[in-house]
Amino acid sequence: MTVWDAVVGQTVVPGLQRTVADAAAYLDGGRLGSMTHAWLFTGPPGSGRSVVARAFAAALQCPQGGCGTCSSCVEVRAGTHPDVANLVTEGLNIRIGQVRDLVPRAALRPARGRWQIVVVEDADRLGEDAADALLLSVEEPPERTVWMLCAPTAEDIVPTIRSRCRVTQLRTPPYADVARYLAESEGVDVATAEFAARASQGHVGRARALATDDDVRQRRAEVLRLPFNLADLRQCLDAAATLVDTAKADAERHCDALDEREVEELRKALGAGSTGRKPRSMEGAVKELEREQKLRRTRVQRDSIDRALVDVLALYRDVLMLQLGVRTELVNEDIRPSVDRLARSGRAEATLRRMEAVMAAREALQANAAPLLTLEAMALTLREG
Numbered sequence: 001m002t003v004w005d006a007v008v009g010q011t012v013v014p015g016l017q018r019t020v021a022d023a024a025a026y027l028d029g030g031r032l033g034s035m036t037h038a039w040l041f042t043g044p045p046g047s048g049r050s051v052v053a054r055a056f057a058a059a060l061q062c063p064q065g066g067c068g069t070c071s072s073c074v075e076v077r078a079g080t081h082p083d084v085a086n087l088v089t090e091g092l093n094i095r096i097g098q099v100r101d102l103v104p105r106a107a108l109r110p111a112r113g114r115w116q117i118v119v120v121e122d123a124d125r126l127g128e129d130a131a132d133a134l135l136l137s138v139e140e141p142p143e144r145t146v147w148m149l150c151a152p153t154a155e156d157i158v159p160t161i162r163s164r165c166r167v168t169q170l171r172t173p174p175y176a177d178v179a180r181y182l183a184e185s186e187g188v189d190v191a192t193a194e195f196a197a198r199a200s201q202g203h204v205g206r207a208r209a210l211a212t213d214d215d216v217r218q219r220r221a222e223v224l225r226l227p228f229n230l231a232d233l234r235q236c237l238d239a240a241a242t243l244v245d246t247a248k249a250d251a252e253r254h255c256d257a258l259d260e261r262e263v264e265e266l267r268k269a270l271g272a273g274s275t276g277r278k279p280r281s282m283e284g285a286v287k288e289l290e291r292e293q294k295l296r297r298t299r300v301q302r303d304s305i306d307r308a309l310v311d312v313l314a315l316y317r318d319v320l321m322l323q324l325g326v327r328t329e330l331v332n333e334d335i336r337p338s339v340d341r342l343a344r345s346g347r348a349e350a351t352l353r354r355m356e357a358v359m360a361a362r363e364a365l366q367a368n369a370a371p372l373l374t375l376e377a378m379a380l381t382l383r384e385g
C-alpha cells in the first residue's frame with residue numbers, strides 16, 4: 001500500500017513520483033530538478049484533484065517517498081501533519097480571513113524539516129481580494145514552502161497566480177479503474193462496482209455513493225424513469241416537480257445541520273454569553289452568514305438537478321448509440337432492455353433533439369433560470385421529441 005493507492009486512473013502519477021524523488025534529492029543537497037513551489041491540479045469534478053494533491057503532499061513529507069504506512073503518511077491522511085495545511089471551504093467563496101490566516105503559516109520553516117505544504121481545495125472559489133492576499137506568498141515562497149491549488153480548469157484561477165503554478169491536468173478516470181478501486185477500497189462485489197463506475201461516468205465520489213448507498217441508487221433509478229414516463233402533459237409536469245423536490249431534499253440533507261452549526265459557532269465566536277445579551281454587531285453578522293447559506297443551498301439544489309440531467313443525458317446517449325447501431329457498452333448497461341425499447345420506439349433525429357433540450361436546460365439552470373419552469377419546458381420538449 002502506498003499513498004498513491006487512493007488516486008484512481010491518473011496518468012500523471014509517475015511524473016509526480018519522479019518529482020518526489022527530485023525533491024528528496026534536493027533536501028539532501030542536490031538540485032530542485034522537476035520540483036517546484038506552486039502546483040495547480042485541474043480536472044473535471046470527481047477526477048480527484050484534491051486526492052492527488054494530498055497524495056503528493058504525503059509523498060513529499062514521507063522519508064520513503066509515500067510508503068503509506070509511516071507516521072508521516074498516516075498524519076497527512078488524517079489531516080494532522082504539522083507541515084501540511086488544508087484550506088477547504090463549505091461556503092461559496094474562500095474568505096479573505098482564511099487566506100490571511102494561512103499566509104504566515106506558509107512562511108514558517110517546516111517543523112519536521114522537509115516541506116511546508118499548503119493545499120487549497122476549490123481554489124476557483126478564491127475571490128479577487130483573497131487571491132491578492134495569496135499572491136505574494138505564491139510568487140516568492142520561502143525555500144521549503146509548496147503551494148498546491150486545486151480547480152476545475154486553469155482558467156478558474158486569476159492569471160497572476162496561475163502563471164506562477166505548474167499546471168497538472170487530471171482526466172476523467174476510465175471506468176475499469178474506478179470499478180477496480182471500488183472493489184478494493186469499499187469491498188463491494190464486482191457487479192456493483194462495475195455498475196457504479198459506469199453509471200457515475202467516471203466521477204469517483206459519485207461512484208462510491210452509488211456503490212454503497214441504497215438511497216442514492218434509488219434516486220438515480222427514479223430519475224432514469226423520467227424519459228419513459230412522458231406520455232401526457234400531467235406526467236411531464238410531475239416529472240419536473242419530482243426533480244425539483246429531490247433536489248430540495250438533497251439540499252436539506254446537506255445544508256440543515258451545517259447551517260445550524262455555523263450560526264451556532266458564529267454566535268459563540270462573537271461572544272453571546274450565557275446571559276443572552278447580544279453584542280450589537282451580532283445581528284448583522286448572522287444576517288450576512290444566513291445570506292451566504294441561502295446561496296449555498298441554491299447551489300446544492302442546482303448541482304443536484306444538474307447531476308440528474310447528466311444521468312438523463314447519458315440515457316439518451318445510450319438510446320442514440322442503439323439507434324445508430326453502434327456496438328458499445330452502455331452507461332446504463334443494467335437496464336439495457338428498457339433502453340432498447342426506448343430506442344426502437346423513436347428515431348435518432350428525435351433523440352438528438354431531446355439531448356439538445358437537456359443540454360439547453362443545464363445551461364439555463366447554470367445561468368440561474370427558475371428550476372421548475374426550466375424543467376417543465378424541458379419535459380414538454382422531451383415529450384414532443
Ligand SMILES: [Zn+2]
Nearest residue numbers: 062067070073
Ligand atoms: Zn510514509
